[in-house]
Amino acid sequence: MTSIAKPPVKHPSLRKNGLGLTTRDYEGAMSTLCAGCGHDSVTAALITAFWELDVPPHKAAKMSGIGCSSKTTAYFMKQSHGFNSVHGRMPSVTSGANAANRSLTYIGISGDGDSLSIGLGQLCHAIRRNVQMLYVIENNGVYGLTKGQFSASADVGSTAKRGEANQMQPIDPVLLALTLGATFVARSFSGDKAQLVPILKAGLRHNGFALIDVISPCVSFNDHEGSTKSYKYTREHEVEIAAADFVPLRKEISQEQGAAGGLTSVTMHDGSIVRFRKTAADYNPTDRGAAYTHVKHCIDKGEVATGLLFMEGGSQTEMHTLNKTVKTPLVDLAHKDLCPGNAQLQELMGEYR
Amino acid sequence: MTSIAKPPVKHPSLRKNGLGLTTRDYEGAMSTLCAGCGHDSVTAALITAFWELDVPPHKAAKMSGIGCSSKTTAYFMKQSHGFNSVHGRMPSVTSGANAANRSLTYIGISGDGDSLSIGLGQLCHAIRRNVQMLYVIENNGVYGLTKGQFSASADVGSTAKRGEANQMQPIDPVLLALTLGATFVARSFSGDKAQLVPILKAGLRHNGFALIDVISPCVSFNDHEGSTKSYKYTREHEVEIAAADFVPLRKEISQEQGAAGGLTSVTMHDGSIVRFRKTAADYNPTDRGAAYTHVKHCIDKGEVATGLLFMEGGSQTEMHTLNKTVKTPLVDLAHKDLCPGNAQLQELMGEYR
Amino acid sequence: MSSQNDFSFKIATVNGTGSASANTLLMQSIFRMGIPVTGKNIFPSNIQGLPTWYEIRVSKDGYNARPAEIDFVVAMNPETYKQDVKTVRDGGYLMYDSSWPLAEELHRENTTVLGVPCGELCVKTFERDRDRVLLRNIVYTGALAAFLDIDLDVISELLREKFGKKPKVLEMNFTAVKLGYDYAKKNYTCPLPFSLKRMNATSEHILIDGNTAFGLGAVFAGATVGAWYPITPSTSLMDAFTAFCQQYRTNADGTKNYIIIQAEDELSAAGMVIGANWAGARAFTSTAGPGISLMQEFIGLAYYAEVPWVCVDVQRVGPATGMPTRTQQSDLFSCAYASHGDTKHICLYPADPGECFTMAPQAFDLAELFQTPVFVVSDLDIGMNDWMIPRLEWDDTYVPNRGRVLNADDLAKLEKWGRYQDTGGGIPSRTLPGVGGKGAFFTRGSGHNLNGVYTEDSPEYKAVLDRITLKFKTAANAVPKPIVASTGNDVGVIAIGGTNGAVTEAVAHLKDQGITVDYMRIRGFPFGDEVVEFLENHERIFVVEQNRDAQLRSMLMIETNTNPNKLLSILDYAGLPLTANVVVDAVAGQMAGVQS
Amino acid sequence: MSSQNDFSFKIATVNGTGSASANTLLMQSIFRMGIPVTGKNIFPSNIQGLPTWYEIRVSKDGYNARPAEIDFVVAMNPETYKQDVKTVRDGGYLMYDSSWPLAEELHRENTTVLGVPCGELCVKTFERDRDRVLLRNIVYTGALAAFLDIDLDVISELLREKFGKKPKVLEMNFTAVKLGYDYAKKNYTCPLPFSLKRMNATSEHILIDGNTAFGLGAVFAGATVGAWYPITPSTSLMDAFTAFCQQYRTNADGTKNYIIIQAEDELSAAGMVIGANWAGARAFTSTAGPGISLMQEFIGLAYYAEVPWVCVDVQRVGPATGMPTRTQQSDLFSCAYASHGDTKHICLYPADPGECFTMAPQAFDLAELFQTPVFVVSDLDIGMNDWMIPRLEWDDTYVPNRGRVLNADDLAKLEKWGRYQDTGGGIPSRTLPGVGGKGAFFTRGSGHNLNGVYTEDSPEYKAVLDRITLKFKTAANAVPKPIVASTGNDVGVIAIGGTNGAVTEAVAHLKDQGITVDYMRIRGFPFGDEVVEFLENHERIFVVEQNRDAQLRSMLMIETNTNPNKLLSILDYAGLPLTANVVVDAVAGQMAGVQS
Ligand SMILES: Cc1ncc(C[n+]2csc(CCOP(=O)(O)OP(=O)(O)O)c2C)c(N)n1
Ligand SMILES: Cc1ncc(C[n+]2csc(CCOP(=O)(O)OP(=O)(O)O)c2C)c(N)n1
Ligand code: SF4
Ligand code: SF4
Ligand SMILES: [Mg+2]
């Protein structure tokens, strides 16, 4: 027993999903994060999302960089392979893994330091390549693991624990992703599981790169008065713009009841449907320009726009689609399908004379 | 005599500027770029801009990365120090030089490969830090020096010399800079010296990070039919949105005659004025959101929006301003102003007991 | 085994619970009692909730190496009881928080177990949860005061210095100390057979860590630009530089005579430092292994373009992310031979925080004199642990050696100037941006000739590279000389950096056993004449280093052509500071083998 | 000095003017005449307008090293006349384009100057500027055909193969050949004293460069993922892989059995390759020095987390950007000891394009068997120049050695599985994502124990590192064995990679001078038993390498504890392929010194 008593992450029930698994089967190692860290709530939401989606744990791959946030891949789905790589370079490792084996569900978890400082270039280029993965930024405005320096997502005027205010303008991953042509862009809050889970589910099923910026407070270094990434600040300034109900293909009808109000539907590549329940008037989450303007507007007002902010269904620009990669994962091709053999070689040799 | 006859870069006159120097005094080594390379025209425009601004050559520092574009710093102002650093990392080297000596005029020259692939992270963070420098991207859509691979600025459908079309969406440095909060954003064309020179001048005087994306065709690898970065394509699709007249402080009145049409004036930190002559209706180059929307709109229509697209005058977020750095360049401080001395040390030692 | 002022104890706690300040308080109290003391913090790479240990060694003889044996374990973390119990020496003592009784199977023979219900005492006395958690540490401090005879007045004085302005907090701390103290006194025979007694051996000393010392040294050396990216265990170095700059470099009008940039990564930090030095500032960065790996390209640029800069590598356990909160000397190669192509770099190897301070100006002087990257190769143990060292002194006559920088006047006297021409010893002269005229030149990492002009011509390229080789030879006798303790023995020991305490102690212990050896501590790379002489003058040489691959030994072979057969490795690379017995055992074992 | 099929000539032109294809045509013609021939392209790091040279060596004995002397210089670039004239051997010949008359001061005694007005002939004959520039190269080809007795039929045949579908172009080329040929015949005595005569020594050979050969080898080895960033001189390697994949790996429906990603930089390329290998593909990257520097952090991750991958380093001249279009062997250290912390990596050293092909499957097999990065350390000379080598052969019985990969069935048989447990020789077993169950594990570059669980415990950490050390020992005898040519001499020569031709030739020449030496060409790192034996069995050993710092010699010392006194360096690092005389002179000089 440590002197810090941590409440074990609670799961709603031990119901079974379509694979006959309970949420327990989606758990991982004991978290070593601080008690109350937002990241642990994201972990809990991920467990629910994967469970509800019936993703077989061994068919998922958990990818991360370095940071408290990047550690969270160890805390769920111990039946999945995981790769805690190097700081800021998870996008490339995931791109490579996906290149080799397109049949897995890739979940990448990163922090604001990992993604927006050292890893900014890789994040942008993974978006550009539209690599199929769900990319979660557990955004707390600081470098947690190295003890609380401001990250590039720290807002102007947000104060550090010792009082000094950040002066530099933040990089907003949502605006950035919209600018770079990301095909799925969302923002949520670790403290809002009801909103987070459906977005995670939609992101996991998106045929391309799905980015979710999750405000995930750091209780040790950035949850005080004056911080704009604290639980309190986020709760008070969160404005839900567009909620998403994710409707997996075969459950389409049974979930219909969840829908209410003005609905926009986007059909995904596998036929499943995401319904945007607009909570902000006039919000059209399939219009990139409008999404950008709206999110920017919220930022200017000091509001945190959350929800599934933008999405293009059935993306045609996913990396393998553009490459025309064979459907069979490359790792499953037999050597005989890959090696031309000596007869071909000898024919070729004629060209080198 | 090589077998390739290259017309020497022509300068309008051997008139003297305020320092009594002619444009010859702003020349550099003989260019080793291909005859007709757009980059050489940018060099010529830079010579004119520096000359017209009366910048003493030795008070400028020419910074670059690696690429054909990055070589161009050698081809002008041989009286300035130059630093051809490593691929994609010019922003950091320039930031450091500027940190040490804020009294120089920093001109950074890069390519689309250097800036948008390997150097993307550094470019974004130099923008975020608002380091005072003029950052020129000589954008040709390819890696010239490594023989014509597509860069991240290649448009979808633009073809390579051997015919294959680029499939991935481009990263647009202008939209990116606007999103990241850049305080001066422009686009121009190496073939349009009349437009380019005033923008360069304004950028050189901007108190903060000034980004100019200059479409600068690569005659060897990307100037053919099918390319969207060719001379022909750019000429045909260029749409001037906002032209800038740069009015240096002490010449304010004499240049007034250049102004015509609807004018917006922005006063810069040193009192000089930039006048935007709007050539597109309703264009307000001091409204970031509007600039973004407009540029995006042009892109969607296949147009290349050029001109001084956005500018915030008298920036308060320039790196040294935020840091409250002393006005004297740090390199000019004497050791006695830097070293506390032994008496202070002994006093301090008391705290370590 | 009873001893006064010569024992060690270890406190096992959980990180993020306030034990760090209690442990510092303990160490400081002993120091204030005039007794030489050393503390080693063994902490996890996490913020809260994982096991952490603090080892304190009290040594009247002034030995500061990590103790080979622990006389007394204070087991405050039930999760690690099991392993903590094992680390008590035979016949030693174990104190634990008896609020949670120790399971029977965890008891150990030959160890005296002392239960002190610290948690329970806190719960009974304090109301708020937070206070109960925090003050539990002060309770064990009080108990230790009783067990070890720590002067309560000293503890009170320290608490007063710390909490003087918060009387309520101070009051609670006093109460907590008393709780522990009284409980121990009441229930056990105090003090234990080993205990403390005031001495007067620390009055000219301070307690400081190497990162702080270097940060301070950089201020005195005149560094004006710092660029960095956070990474354990180097972060506190730039934090210290920042704090000292704020203190000493802020002008009356609030403007700053410095700028410190938290870069977006280590590549950028390196670039900034190179740019700033190129522009003429003294600029530096600090990092750890992963940062050194990321900086490799830039290091090669600075080497070949001959731009000075200083980089502190506070080494941690590699390879890869490794163990960020453990210590090692495993970046010797990565620093000395950093970057692709033919490259060699000046390295300084501080042995303690005192040398971190003195080597700061040396590093900048060498970097500017030789126009090349200089690495200060420290480690986690030196950088983050508090060491007892003599007070730092500054020589006010110090003038920075900026090397051969030509200004406009100097240039006026020259007919022609070539940036990369040899001006003696292989060292070229340089100019700074802003000087113009014939001093203007183009810095490039691509092929250039002695005048800095681009070249792809083989002889021109070679002329520059060969001159750099010559420059490096010159540097060999400009770096800090080794410290040699020789009584003319055939057998020698060589070490670098933070193992000095352990090796010094080992040499003394060996002598007690009748084995006399000479000892050389290397302080700089390239190796100078003294190093070569030592190698030549000894028949058998033990090379002590904290890495797996004998990197120092390899460097000695490569650079001096010493016959490998006479270089015997003593390697220790499991991540903790070296203990003297490792060296004693290895040397004595070998010598016995030879003699028999 | 008159000779048949044994001479060399050099053509000086301007890049970007079409001379490259003319030079290839010349070389290919000689090859088709059955005569052994080698060509070295010495080109600038720029696209158009700078001097470039092409050296062709004709050697009936099959020597393929760069020639020490040039018998005949074809000076087509007036800008470099001055230096080109100097490179003709005494008594040699110089042809130049007499359209621009040679200045008096550029004439040289003891050299026969042959003016051929190539430019003028073109201007008179062809109308379009473009044709005039391009065909000027064909005119000198024609003149050389006359001077050297190149079979015009062979030239015609080659032109027909190339331009068969463009009759007008073909016609013009024929005309241009004739122009040069006739002019030479008419104005000079042809052939020159050295000339060509058909042989039958090339029928089982091909002309190919190493980058193409490795790209092809990677296809045969079953690599499915390539990730890269363009950099000279490695770019053409991934270009070749791409082209061969398009040819051999595109399915009937247009889908591809491969994916090649142009990454945003080398860090990303390394990450992709590591990710792809981790997922179970054979994936690789290719780069040059700067890329190796940038990949250092990732290399350490793969080393410590034990993820296989293959990286080809096509070395160029360092340090820094250096001379991208010149050759060197100066990344030996950067590859073998890449990354911070204690790390060592398997390296393969191909000597020619043939070995680039055969080492491709070897590299992937070794990477997967040992679960570690493998470097194929090539260089610009091997990678980008056309070499005459025996036709490539593929053994259709080859089965990829995937090493100890456990699938679900394998796992079912085990009670418990630990990722980093030794399964023999220090090699662990691994699983691929997708397998689940007890095969699932967490890959991390931070401290982990033999079961892959996170640890900060010293013994646990050490156990993994020590097992990796053992694994590396096992690898020493699994990498390609050295090629040893021994006749039991006391004196040996050691070389690696592309200098093999020069060293082989030198050994022969030395023998002619009465100096017999043994020769070992090392092909892999870590060094196996044969390497150690060779070192032990020779009293004096010359280590030939193309770098300044004797990196190979250093590695030999470090890894085998060889006495440095017997290892003599022959270093050549100015950027051009090695010539045999450098070795001959150094060895003969030393031997003379010893004997006298
Ligand atoms: C190359 C490298 N540089 C620096 C570090 C040190 N480091 C570890 S985590 C981290 C920042 C983490 O911040 P973030 O991604 O926001 O994660 P958080 O801990 O806040 O969840 C840094 C700088 C490292 N591991 N590797
Ligand atoms: C680390 C590193 N990787 C790769 C290269 C090779 N390289 C040189 S220039 C260049 C691309 C240049 O493209 P761009 O910046 O667009 O310049 P351009 O030549 O098109 O003007 C590359 C990849 C290098 N020099 N360094
Ligand atoms: S330091 Fe912050 S981010 Fe890290 S675990 Fe603790 S609360 Fe979470
Ligand atoms: S290759 Fe292209 S970019 Fe480079 S110099 Fe030639 S035209 Fe310019
Ligand atoms: Mg964070």
Ligand SMILES: [Mg+2]
């Ligand atoms: Mg380009």
